[in-house]
Amino acid sequence: MASSKTPLYTALAANLGIAATKFVAAGVTGSSAMISEGIHSLVDTLNELLLLLGLARSQRPPDQKRPFGYGREQYFWSYVVALLIFAVGGGVSLYEGITHLQHPELIRDPFWNYIVLGVAFALDGYSMLTALRAFNAQRGSQPFWAAVKDSKDSATFTVLFEDVSDVLGLIIAFLGVFLGHTLQNPYLDGTASILIGLLLVMVAGVLARESKSLLLGEGVDAETRYQLISITEADVAVQKVVNIATIYLGPEEITLVQGVAFQPELTTDEINETIVRVHHSIQAQFPAIKHAYIQPVALPASA
Numbered sequence: 001m002a003s004s005k006t007p008l009y010t011a012l013a014a015n016l017g018i019a020a021t022k023f024v025a026a027g028v029t030g031s032s033a034m035i036s037e038g039i040h041s042l043v044d045t046l047n048e049l050l051l052l053l054g055l056a057r058s059q060r061p062p063d064q065k066r067p068f069g070y071g072r073e074q075y076f077w078s079y080v081v082a083l084l085i086f087a088v089g090g091g092v093s094l095y096e097g098i099t100h101l102q103h104p105e106l107i108r109d110p111f112w113n114y115i116v117l118g119v120a121f122a123l124d125g126y127s128m129l130t131a132l133r134a135f136n137a138q139r140g141s142q143p144f145w146a147a148v149k150d151s152k153d154s155a156t157f158t159v160l161f162e163d164v165s166d167v168l169g170l171i172i173a174f175l176g177v178f179l180g181h182t183l184q185n186p187y188l189d190g191t192a193s194i195l196i197g198l199l200l201v202m203v204a205g206v207l208a209r210e211s212k213s214l215l216l217g218e219g220v221d222a223e224t225r226y227q228l229i230s231i232t233e234a235d236v237a238v239q240k241v242v243n244i245a246t247i248y249l250g251p252e253e254i255t256l257v258q259g260v261a262f263q264p265e266l267t268t269d270e271i272n273e274t275i276v277r278v279h280h281s282i283q284a285q286f287p288a289i290k291h292a293y294i295q296p297v298a299l300p301a302s303a
Contacts, residue, residue: 235278257295
């Protein structure tokens with residue numbers, strides 16, 4: 001399933017408004033956790049813009065410079081987003097928390113913090129549910145973590161992880177503000193900021209790993225591979241699929257290369273006709289396979 005822009009636009013609108021209100025609340029109250037959360041939302045806003053840029057650039061048609069198209073641009077920008085979450089979101093939040101521990105300051109009045117956190121929780125929660133619905137529509141009955149690992153739509157699972165980290169970060173920020181003010185302990189606010197930073201670093205690590213794998217090139221799953229071989233070998237002119245290789249160039253763009261042993265009595269024209277026939281059969285069942293190539297090869301002696 002192709003990437004949906006709805007979760008991206010929802011997250012962009014939510015994060016842009018939330019970032020502004022968090023920074024205002026942090027300026028009024030002096031809360032370290034609120035500064036970290038403001039930075040978190042600001043980074044997320046930039047991330048949505050980069051993901052939208054990646055989606056737009058990935059849909060450009062092939063040209064002489066990129067004959068297979070620009071589909072993997074989406075994976076590149078998703079990887080950049082993961083690095084930003086790690087370096088800017090996680091790094092600055094950790095720095096802010098450590099600085100607050102070194103120079104503790106009690107929150108003067110947490111009222112505006114609570115207001116902003118409540119509004120942010122509602123908006124981020126709605127954004128998270130939107131992203132979760134889009135992701136669930138793609139994964140079907142597949143287990144969550146298996147779907148993340150197998151997903152080729154980096155934009156959708158990146159937005160989902162961002163939104164989940166937003167909601168968890170808000171809960172941590174609330175606890176830091178509430179406990180710090182109630183117990184008159186300024187160190188709790190700084191500790192909350194550090195925990196938010198660690199949360200972002202962990203999320204960035206997961207996203208970077210998945211985006212890197214897609215960027216380097218992933219093939220189809222074992223079941224799809226078996227079906228492709230079965231379709232090819234179902235043609236009467238085919239003896240056996242000797243080798244097969246696939247790679248995702250985008251969520252809905254796959255390149256397939258097969259080495260096929262044909263019946264020995266076939267002429268060159270008959271082999272060419274068979275190749276065209278097999279291609280049509282494959283693309284009828286798997287429209288995401290945009291590029292399909294068959295190389296006639298000799299049947300191995302062991303076969």
